[in-house]
Amino acid sequence: MSWLELPLDTPFGLANLPYGVFSREEGDRRVGVAVGDAVLDLSALAERLGAGWAPLVAGPVLNPLLAAGPATWREVREQIGEWLGEARRADAVRRHLVPADGLRMYLPFEVADYVDFYSSRHHAENVGRMFRPDSAPLTPNWTHLPIGYHGRAGTVVVSGTEVVRPQGQRKAPDEPAPAFGPTRRLDIEAEVGFVVGVPSTLGEPVPLAAFEDHVFGACLVNDWSARDVQAWEYVPLGPFLGKSFATSVSPWIVPLAALQAARVAPPARDPRPLPYLRDEAAPWGLDLALEVRLNGHVIARPPFATMYWTAAQQLAHLTVNGASLRTGDLFASGTVSGPEPDQRGSLLELTWNGRDPLTLPGGEARTFLEDGDEVTITATAPGPGGQRIGFGEVRGRVAPSR
């Protein structure tokens, strides 16, 4: 396949080619492509080889490439594939391959708006059972639309950024008044995020079939959550400070083109969705296998293929009122939880709201996160010809409240 001789099981083979932003020295942010254990300095190579699109990947963020649209995305990807595959380019390319170890990775794109969905039926049912035990687990709207809300774009941070334990108001139902202090129920949510490249016009919905015309690729998301803060604040206008302190994303954006072999049929929907959400012609179920690690130990393996609403449906829904898209919009799936107890993407569900602590190897017990804990989420997808498509990781360590 290539002079590179990558191992077949590398998460970053030639079928993947995800984009990120890295530096070797502080301040010199370049666009890179993950290739095996190395990063291709695309900013430098594209300029050196005189690619017409070199200015789009000059850094310091991916936004110019995102905005360029699908024809350019294809051209850039094919060209990179050729450069990596052609022995005659080996010397030029090798000079711009740098070992991934020791590089600093940055937030790969400037986030415009951030929307978080709630599209795992298992997750929504678990939450409903815990917090509304006397009602149906799903609210009546859940099977009719992908529920979502806007989060804080300015606190989206790249993997590796420490997460300071947030303070806030919290009140248990049996307490007379709220108290203030560090959250006692710091949690994670394992999610998959989608990055918008091509903007749309205010007042004009983006139909489901136009998903690939607007969305560039996907990454992993950890939607850190302070459950006690959230529980006290969220009625009636939804989550706010319980979520807005940090949302971590993986540094590599996997292009949709790398995910074609991972496409699967989404679960059957009952009732049948309204016409704008019907996706028989463009099903975007994705067979991504997520893993959640706490201090190095796997605590959950959420299967993304079980998500009830796909990213294409989410995009159609979020624009159906005429809301416009901007380059850099990020929308996340919501917590990915499968039907099995060890497939749940949050500690809230894994410990059933703290009732059933997890025991880590070594005997330590956890309900919610303690200071110093480190959470890592990874994912892989099937690629063509037995290759694996890796997402890299989104990682964060909890620092004490300041």
Next chain:
Amino acid sequence: MSWLELPLDTPFGLANLPYGVFSREEGDRRVGVAVGDAVLDLSALAERLGAGWAPLVAGPVLNPLLAAGPATWREVREQIGEWLGEARRADAVRRHLVPADGLRMYLPFEVADYVDFYSSRHHAENVGRMFRPDSAPLTPNWTHLPIGYHGRAGTVVVSGTEVVRPQGQRKAPDEPAPAFGPTRRLDIEAEVGFVVGVPSTLGEPVPLAAFEDHVFGACLVNDWSARDVQAWEYVPLGPFLGKSFATSVSPWIVPLAALQAARVAPPARDPRPLPYLRDEAAPWGLDLALEVRLNGHVIARPPFATMYWTAAQQLAHLTVNGASLRTGDLFASGTVSGPEPDQRGSLLELTWNGRDPLTLPGGEARTFLEDGDEVTITATAPGPGGQRIGFGEVRGRVAPSR
């Protein structure tokens, strides 16, 4: 006071000096200051007179000036006041004063994150009485914290932008399933917005006393709302498509320095707020008189001084979990409604959810907005020495669904 001979009752006298972005020709966006019936071309004048801060006001947005901080804001404001007051500058200044009529105004700043609060007790009680008639009108958290949520920054538009009637899912409680179509309950919310200039550090709360170190000024906001869409979607994660299609702002940002004479004591709070929300030392109640017009007729006069939570408290709350601020963050007050029926800032309240239609002069009745309707919100505040501080207007006309 000045060679300008402005009428005493002008909304844009020398005590105001709000900033905006205008053009005479398409594409040539400049920073301007409203002065009487004219706009001072600050981009041109500052460059001509060699002000050191001229690059901050070169356009096409106010963000560089916003980011510069309070010392620079004071310096720029004092310098503009001197230029307008000194007879020896009259010729130079006059050359850069252009009639406001016929200028095109733009969104004056690039919006980073947009947060909408819910801080009028009268509004929250009205909504509670309508939608939860069997419960207490306020949720238990309401008197303990300024409830808020993130809105869509990418659909904040400047006054004058037409608002396309959004489509979406809506379901009345007695209907078996949702239907899709143009909203039947298009509404407005008259609000006041605050614009963040100086960013803050992730993980570090901004105390209430630092309000003036971070916030540059205020504008008017119309938070357009599709009530039927909102009612069906908002449980459990809050408003989403019912709000995200458009939020209009006035083109002039009134600096906090122009609002010092309008500061009043906020209403008494019971219970006493938690320490981070106590504002005795920095009360930011503001005596702004809003007017809402529908097709030219005044339909409400909401008094901003009745707001329960101030902008300084809102800022302290939204950062208390460590969420960082960015230059261009916009946070709005929530619908401003006073205690009297004609002081309510939404049609939802003015018509009591459509039960009591408004009759406009000429006999036309309205519950919610019809295609072609135009809504205009204006406000004034007391300034020094009997002057008025005007906010200009935020205006929008409803266009039919596409």
